[in-house]
Amino acid sequence: MSNDSSDERLPDWVTWRPRPFPDANLLLLPGRRPALVDSGFTGHAAETAAWAHAHAGRIALVVNTHWHSDHVGGNALLRARGAGIAASTPDADAVARRDPGCCGAEYLDQPVAPYTVDEPLHDGQVLRLGDADWQVVSTPGHTPGHLSLWQPEERLLAVGDALSDYDVGWVNLALDGPGAAATALASLHRLAALGSRVLLPAHGPVPADPAAAFATALRRARRLVDDPAGAVWYGARRIFAFALMIRGGVAAAEAEPYLHARAWLTDSARLLGRTPEALAAELVDSMLRSGAVVLRDGRLYASAEHRPVTAESLRVPFPRAWPSA
Ligand SMILES: [Zn+2]
Incomplete structure (x- = not known):
């Protein structure tokens, strides 16, 4: 076997x-x-x-x-x-x-x-x-x-x-x-x-x-x-949890500014009829309340089991800057 x-x-x-x-x-x-x-x-x-x-x-x-x-x-x-x-x-x-x-x-x-x-x-x-x-x-x-x-x-x-x-x-x-x-x-x-x-x-x-x-x-x-709104919320929670996992958490004070700058968050806010600022605050708050996100020593972490990656390994270009195939 x-x-x-x-x-x-x-x-x-x-x-x-x-x-x-x-x-x-x-x-x-x-x-x-x-x-x-x-x-x-x-x-x-x-x-x-x-x-x-x-x-x-x-x-x-x-x-x-x-x-x-x-x-x-x-x-x-x-x-x-x-x-x-x-x-x-x-x-x-x-x-x-x-x-x-x-x-x-x-x-x-x-x-x-x-x-x-x-x-x-x-x-x-x-x-x-x-x-x-x-x-x-x-x-x-x-x-x-x-x-x-x-x-x-x-x-x-x-x-x-x-x-x-x-x-x-x-x-x-x-x-x-x-x-x-x-x-x-x-x-x-x-x-x-x-x-x-x-x-x-x-x-x-x-x-x-x-x-x-x-x-x-x-x-x-x-x-x-x-429930399309529920589907948007579900996606937003999964995407944010993943972001926290690959970054080893995010400083609590930086979480909302990080979210405001994300295309997926802005799109989700539009579909939900909210401002990006309101959605970012509500997303962080609701994930803290559900336990999907935890606050430790001033940082937000995803609570789901995950393994760390180095910050260095995240420094690769986005596809628009990939060398041609
Ligand atoms: Zn996938």
């Missing part, structure tokens, strides 16, 4: 390593075409690559479920060591032209080391990963280019951020339009219909019962459709 978590539901040709934020879980498929699904946060790229090489040798292909910073941060380093990068066609096209919106890096203030996509993927495409064939399932919603991977013989389903055991991916109604929540819900229905035996989410544990995880996720996704 080669998976780190010794999960007996996984075949021995799957190596699985759960990781806390700011990294996505690692799904490694050793074999003739060693492949890694998602590559973690930029600040942990060296550790991600070392782990992948130790368990699979050379990595031939990295497949990104989507382009958020906690999923693509190891791309640059693994590519420099010979891996190809595969991503959905919309993500690949935007990365190729260095679109300033790539990865939501600047919009979300989440740095990503510059990378290039070698293999654009489309819905229904069959990919050899390790020694098995996986099918690309287009699952837009959390991001427009989000994809999942389906292994029909073992009925394994890698779902990225579409859902987890306890959660459903947040949606960006400002950037992706008012239909983004309904798009995410439709993608979840499509995934649920596959009849997976084992769900591999990018965050949190492997759900004990895939059907129960889908039932919860579908309820949550339906709520995001029915």
Whole structure:
């Protein structure tokens, strides 16, 4: 049994390593075409690559479920060591032209080391990963280019951020339009219909019962459709918590000025009919009250489990300044 978590539901040709934020879980498929699904946060790229090489040798292909910073941060380093990068066609096209919106890096203030996509993927495409064939399932919603991977013989389903055991991916109604929540819900229905035996989410544990995880996720996704303001709040809380995690907290006095300068906060305020100042204050206050944010020695920290990254590792250019592909 080669998976780190010794999960007996996984075949021995799957190596699985759960990781806390700011990294996505690692799904490694050793074999003739060693492949890694998602590559973690930029600040942990060296550790991600070392782990992948130790368990699979050379990595031939990295497949990104989507382009958020906690999923693509190891791309640059693994590519420099010979891996190809595969991503959905919309993500690949935007990365190729260095679109300033790539990865939501600047919009979300989440740095990503510059990378290039070698293999654009489309819905229904069959990919050899390790020694098995996986099918690309287009699952837009959390991001427009989000994809999942389906292994029909073992009925394994890698779902990225579409859902987890306890959660459903947040949606960006400002950037992706008012239909983004309904798009995410439709993608979840499509995934649920596959009849997976084992769900591999990018965050949190492997759900004990895939059907129960889908039932919860579908309820949550339906709520995001029915309550757009709730969906905006949900996204804002997740984005701010992530910002606190990768910065090792923020001085309490700097939190609101930091938020006022963020495009995502300004967009969220507009959708909620508030000023950015009012939303920033309410966001900090409500997260302190819920316990999602804690105040310690004059600094605000995210309370969810996470691992530190160095400030140095955050100093990478935003996509508009990436060297051309
Ligand atoms: Zn994401």
